[in-house]
Amino acid sequence: METINASACSNCGFATSDIYTDLPVFPDYLLETNEPPTDSETFELEKAAAECRSRISQLDTTITALLSSLEKHRRMRQSAEEQIRRGGAILSVVRRIPTDILVEIFNWTVPDEARKRAMNRCPWVLGRVCSRWRAVSLALPELWTIIDRKIPLAMVKAQLDRSIPYPLTVELGFSDTGSVELLIACSARxxxxxxxxxxxxxxxxxxxxxxxxALRLKYNDNNGFRLFGAFSSAPALRDVSLSGRASLELPWSQLERLNLKLSNPTGLxxxxxxxxxxELSVTGRPYERLPVADVMELPxxxxxxxxxxxFLxxxxxPALEDVYVSMDxxxxxxxxxxSNCYIKKFSTDVQCVSADIIAILxxxxxxxxxxITAIQDVQLLLSRLTVPASEMTAYARPLVPALRVLAVSNVSDAPACTHLIAMAESRRASPVCAEPSLCVFDFxxxxxxxxxxxxTLAMLREKGFTIEWLTGPQSMDRYRSWRSNYP
Structure with missing residues (x-):
């Protein structure tokens, strides 16, 4: 039997050979006929088959060894990847953030106003990352100043201690009177x-x-307590939000910002x-005219x-500049x-007609x-805002000549689009009108x-006009954003 010509592989150390060239040659011509082989041909065939079986055995041994080596190298590769991952974690940018930058990031986790916060969120979650983050968070009293009504008594105590001497944002409504008493003891903060x-x-x-x-107050009372005077003396109180059936003695004359969502109009x-x-916000249930004989002036x-x-x-x-009306x-x-006031901004989300808006303008x-988010006959409004050719003089007084921002809806058909283009072009051409930026809502x-x-959008942009055309969710997001400017 012939031996396998082998040499050691420089990578794995196993023998390599050319298994294809040294295999015995079978007399393939015998496959082209059904004649039986001669004795000599039979001997050669049996010998070749025996050599192939031996070669298969050798190759099986080699394959087993190669598979074992392959698995070993796979494990070595996985180990190397794990080392890279560990090294990457050690070299992570987050790990190397300087302490002063980390402090600034932590401070951004504190909201500007009190809001509901789960106990596993900031600042508590910061201390669970690593010992360094915990040390930094504990060294920042301002992180612990917002105390949620849902947290347990032990966490209230911890936050009160850690937040000294900073002012507090507190939520009072705990079922545990102990939490309320703890916070009341710190009312000066x-x-x-x-x-x-x-x-x-x-x-x-x-x-x-x-x-x-130092108090700012948000007070909700759905039970109708009698006139309550605990907050009657608060020298820094400027910002108050009342809801439900609240009836409070407050230093009303020093208040500057009021948000009222009261169910009883007499409370107004x-x-x-x-x-x-x-700044004043009066929302909640629809209100009637106040049961008083004279008009209330807020100068x-x-x-x-x-x-x-x-309710208006x-x-x-007399000083009113910005008004938002949701009904009527x-x-x-x-x-x-x-009032003889000088209105600069007017917004409404009530379903209205152009005649009502024109009367305001x-x-x-x-x-x-x-x-305006909902107007039935927008074409009429756009036509009234269009400056006629006869008024293209420096002495003309068209409707709202200073208008710089116009947001409308229901500009969907061809006539409305034509009116929108004509309005924009006429106000640009007028010597007394400002050129308005446009926002069209399609809810x-x-x-x-x-x-x-x-x-229409392409044409106005090509002419250099500033215009947005918002659909669906974008329209709703923009509409909701308007209220953020109010108490």
């Missing part, structure tokens, strides 16, 4: 208090009277004393969000005339922003614009 009034809290909260030097009579309020009020415009009949607001805009013109010559379309909208 309260900066923001979010109070969910409970039956047991009245006598306990009375202890904070006269001990609130307290506004009469808030003659320094600058410094500049920003107003009102759910039901009927009870107000005189019909009382807005009379408010402007009675006729009384707001200095209007800069107009935002119905959630995937794309129709052909008229696409052509």
């Amino acid at each position: 309260w900066e923001v208090a979010d109070v969910e009034m409970r039956p047991f809290m009245g006598p306990v909260l009375a202890a904070v009277q006269g001990r609130l030097p 009579n307290q506004l009469r004393e808030a003659h320094n309020v600058v 410094r009020l500049r920003t107003l969000l009102i759910k039901d415009g009927v 009949q009870s107000l005189c607001l 805009v019909s009382s807005v013109p009379s408010l402007i005339q009675r 006729e009384n707001t010559p200095g209007l800069i922003e107009l935002r 119905i379309k959630w995937t794309g614009l129709n052909l008229h909208a696409l052509e």
